Amino acid sequence: MKKSVKFSPEVRERAVRMVEESRADHPSQWSAIESIAAKIGCTPQTLLTWVRQHERDTGQREGPTTSELARLKELEREVKELRKANEIL
Template sequence: MAAPRKYPDELRERAIRLALEARRDPTTRTGALKRIGGQLGINPETLRNWVVQAEIDAGDRPGTSTDDAVRLAELEKEVRELRRANELFSVAA
């Protein structure tokens, strides 16, 4: 089970939007994540991770999207369950 989220989704979305806008403008790019994180009470490294994942999800950066990661986790769980069931069948036979 995942840990509860420390930040509300609305704050997360707003912070990502502000960071992406600030990073597009060369005059505000330097220190944007630290500045925005400080204003919103978010650790800059946490904000950086959110922005990177948002860029991956948008297709602007290579990596595993959130949807793909969820689907992969579901498939891995299914494989574990099937292997366990096969193991039980082979022991019983």
């Protein structure tokens, strides 16, 4: 099994910025992503995920933003804790 590598938020932001900046030099967004992914050592699919989330966060794409996803996760955790408390009672 392959161990997943954690990239810092700074590395993710820089990689997404590099894709945006080099987009004009490539025939498609995907080819820009493949080029940048090879340079930073992640898979193109991973970088695509970061780019898509950035697009949602900046209103360029439909879907939940990072803060909305974090809030949802927090609420799900809270519901789980409350269900456990209710079982005890």
